[in-house]
Amino acid sequence: xxxxxxxxxxxxxxxxxxxxxxxxxxxxxxxxxxxxxxxxxxxxxxxxxxxxxxxxxxxxxxxxxxxxxxxxxxxxxxxxxxxxxxxxxxxxxxxxxxxxxxxxxxxxxxxxxxxxxxxxxxxxxxxxxxxxxxxxxxxxxxxxxxxxxxxxxxxxxxxxxxxxxxxxxxxxxxxxxxxxxxxxxxxxxxxxxxxxxxxxxxxxxxxxxxxxxxxxxxxxxxxxxxxxxxxxxxxxxxxxxxxxxxxxxxxxxxxxxxxxxxxxxxxxxxxxxxxxxxxxxxxxxxxxxxxxx
Numbered sequence: 279x280x281x282x283x284x285x286x287x288x289x290x291x292x293x294x295x296x297x298x299x300x301x302x303x304x305x306x307x308x309x310x311x312x313x314x315x316x317x318x319x320x321x322x323x324x325x326x327x328x329x330x331x332x333x334x335x336x337x338x339x340x341x342x343x344x345x346x347x348x349x350x351x352x353x354x355x356x357x358x359x360x361x362x363x364x365x366x367x368x369x370x371x372x373x374x375x376x377x378x379x380x381x382x383x384x385x386x387x388x389x390x391x392x393x394x395x396x397x398x399x400x401x402x403x404x405x406x407x408x409x410x411x412x413x414x415x416x417x418x419x420x421x422x423x424x425x426x427x428x429x430x431x432x433x434x435x436x437x438x439x440x441x442x443x444x445x446x447x448x449x450x451x452x453x454x455x456x457x458x459x460x461x462x463x464x465x466x467x468x469x470x471x472x473x474x475x476x477x478x479x480x481x482x483x484x485x486x487x488x489x490x491x492x493x494x495x496x497x498x499x500x501x502x503x504x505x506x507x508x509x510x511x512x513x514x515x516x517x518x519x520x521x522x523x524x525x526x527x528x529x530x531x532x533x534x535x536x537x538x539x540x541x542x543x544x545x546x547x548x549x550x551x552x553x554x555x556x557x558x559x560x561x562x563x564x565x566x567x568x569x570x571x
Contacts, residue, residue: 281463282345284309284329284375286366287352289317291422292381295455296350297326305463309346311339333362336369343373350458352381353401355394357519363401367408377411377468379461381454384418384473384536391530394523402471413461414471419448419536421476421557424485425565431489431497432566438500439482440507440528446536447475449543450552450561457546472542477551479537488555492563504528 283300287293288310300308309327312318318328329342333353343349349370353362363380370378386398398416405412427437454474461467482499489497502510508525512518530536543551552560 281306281347282309283307283462284311284343284346284349285352286311286333286350287354287381288312288321288326290352290354291420291451292455292458293352295452296458297324299455299459300462301325303459311342333358333365336365339366339369340373343370343375346370346373346375348377348379348462349375350379350381350462355520355523357393357397359394360397360400360404364404367401367405367410371408371410375410377413378405378408379458380405380412380414381458382414382416382471384416386416391533391535392523392526393519394527411465411468413467413469415454415457415461415474416472417449417451417454417474418476418538419446419531420454421448421450421552421554422561423448424557424562428562428566435496436498436500437482437486438502438507440502440504440525441482441531442501443481443483444531444534444537445479445481446531447479447539448536448554449474449476450557453543453547453551456549457543460547467546472546473538473540474542475539475551476543477539477553479539480554485554485558488558489562492555492558493566504532 283306285293285296288297300306309329310321311329311331313332315330318330321328331339331342351366353359382402383395383398386395386402388396388399390396402414431437457474486497486499504525507528508521511521
């Protein structure tokens with residue numbers, strides 16, 4: 279009999295990949311929790327059961343979660359992220375959900391360098407104390423964040439992430455999704471917390487060189503300070519909390535916060551994590567040339 283799986287954050291980068299991986303499995307029946315009726319209609323049209331609900335309303339979530347056996351919990355980057363996660367965990371426990379696979383944040387800890395780091399640490403602790411089975415996945419910096427710089431790379435051959443000479447064990451979000459999918463229906467990873475990274479720790483200068491090699495043109499990584507980046511994003515009208523989180527992550531990465539790799543992706547999925555060169559050739563360049571999604 280197929281497991282009833284619920285996915286939150288189904289319209290995000292990791293969630294979209296997860297839906298694709300679940301579609302290829304005959305042992306799961308996939309449900310997606312979304313906020314919007316129009317989004318729900320589109321998901322239903324793709325053959326996935328859509329449930330309309332929000333993290334703000336725990337009472338509303340309980341009946342929607344009844345009959346769900348496992349859930350993959352992805353919450354948006356938000357000052358209320360711990361509240362969102364905890365509300366869902368409470369509803370899942372009340373509804374009889376067996377396990378939650380939580381997509382958390384790299385090196386989540388109560389004394390972490392960003393508010394986002396600390397919020398995720400709080401929700402991890404809440405999940406551990408909930409009585410539910412769980413697996414916690416903490417991905418390093420997303421390779422897909424490079425796509426935010428695609429317009430400036432295309433027009434000027436320049437980009438900046440305000441991290442100086444930092445090295446990062448950055449990861450393809452498709453590998454995060456593969457890990458989450460592999461944990462569904464598998465008890466071997468219950469009670470475990472995994473730091474997920476790519477195969478190598480790379481600098482932005484190395485990324486620029488790889489881009490230049492594959493694009494056949496010069497690409498330069500400019501250095502801004504984290505505070506300069508904060509002011510630039512605020513000038514674009516970005517939420518102040520998010521600007522501060524990005525600034526604080528940039529400073530932490532400059533100080534070596536993301537300079538590590540693990541073999542967790544290969545241990546969980548049985549396949550090597552995607553490298554930055556493969557990501558650029560398979561994802562970045564097709565989008566740059568107008569052939570991607």
